[in-house]
Amino acid sequence: MAVFTSVSLDDVRPWIAQFPLGEAVALKGIASGIENSNFFLTTQSGDVRTEHVLTIFENLGFEQLPFYLQLMRHLAGHGVLVPEPVPNHDGQLCVPLHGKPAAIVSKLEGSSQMDPQPVHCAAVGDMLARMHLAGRDFPLHQPNLRGIAWWHETAPAVLPHLPEAQVQLLRSEIHFQEAFHGSDLYKRLQQGPVHADLFRNNVMFDGERLTGFFDFYFAGCDTWLFDVAVTVNDWCIDLDTGVLDTARVRAMLDAYHAVRPFTAHEQAGWQCALRAGALRFWLSRLYDLYQPRAAEMLTPHDPTHFERILRERIATPAPRLFA
Structure with a gap:
């Protein structure tokens, strides 16, 4: 999303010959996010122009x-609205470009909804539940690479930069999450592939119609409850305070529950999962701030946003998952 690796149209034209997409005619860097280099790519085959995303x-x-x-690819084949990777002539989905892995996926219609209303939250909850169910028979397994093992690895890199109040919060919350992740309750939570980063800017809408989820490059296998918590913590809050908006929370949770009913164990772990989702993004934003990487168009996100959310989730009971 930020551009770490510069690529020109002249670079792409010979490279794209291995894909059944025709000729590359336009390339534009995407100035959002902080992990990968992303570009809008336009190709032309005969009289037909098609837009894609090159990562x-x-x-x-x-x-x-x-x-x-x-x-x-699996989710797209099961009717979940996601970008579909384009294989090259040899069936490969990922091939080198400038010595780094690269892939082309279809571009979704619409735009991100940055001021979501309950109707948008309901659409996201519905599709998130369908995504979780569709992933049950996905044969590959990879842990959430930004899960608790990463928290332990990353915290020492940011702690020296923090004032004492933040040091205490970070250490105490990691200790709390260690206990939660080691509990019998946690072992009873349903798990499978999760998006793990389903923020407002990773979902596309055309009006009130959801057109797709994208940016799956933080996906992994984790509890479905964690995925719901990450999503609620972004879609259903007052951005200035981190306080949950009850109408949006209810719309998202009720729509999800109608497709994939929550369990009693998930209800018991709900507050812990919301705290875990806030901790994960507070810590990653701290890391990006204090361990910066050079990139064109890169602006690190403000870590205090998720510090506020974490403190709010610790202090205030969340709405129930279901009645």
């Missing part, structure tokens, strides 16, 4: 990428 992966290697790309 160059900056942190993920060839050994990890089959999980993400095959998951997207």
Whole structure:
């Protein structure tokens, strides 16, 4: 999304010959996000022009990428609205470009809904439940690479930069999550492939019609409850305070529950999962702030946003998953 690797149209034209897409006629960097280099790519075959997204992966290697790309292909084949990877003439979904893994996926219609209303939240909840169910028979497994093991690995890199109040919060929350992840309750939560980053800017709408989820490159296998918590923590809050908006929360949870009913164990772990979702993004934003990487068009996100959300989830009971 940020551009770490510069690519020109002249670079892409010979490279794209291995794909059944025709000629590359336009290329434009996408100035959002902080993990990969993304470009809008326009191709022309005969009189037909088609838009795609070209991604160059900056942190993920060839050994990890089959999980993400095959998951997207699997979900698309099960009717979930996601970008579909384009294989080259040899059936490969990921091939080198400038020495780094690269892939082309279809471009979704519409635009991101940055001021969501309950109707948008309901559409996201419905599709998220369908995505979880569709992933049950996905044969590949990869852990959530930004899960608790990563939290332990990353915290020491940011703690020296924090004032004492934040140090105490980070250490105490990781300790709390260790206990939760080691509990019998946690072992009873339903698991499978999750998006793990389903923020407003990773979903497309055409008016009130949801046209797709994208950016699956934080996906992994985790609890479905964690995926719901990450989504609620972005879609259903007052951005200035982190306080949950009850109408949006209810719309999202009720729509999800109608497709894939929540369990009693998930209800018991709901507050813990909301805290886990807030911790994950507070820590990653701290890391991006204090361990920056050079990139064109890169602006790190403000970590205090998720610090506020974490403190709010600790202090205030969340609405129930279901009645």
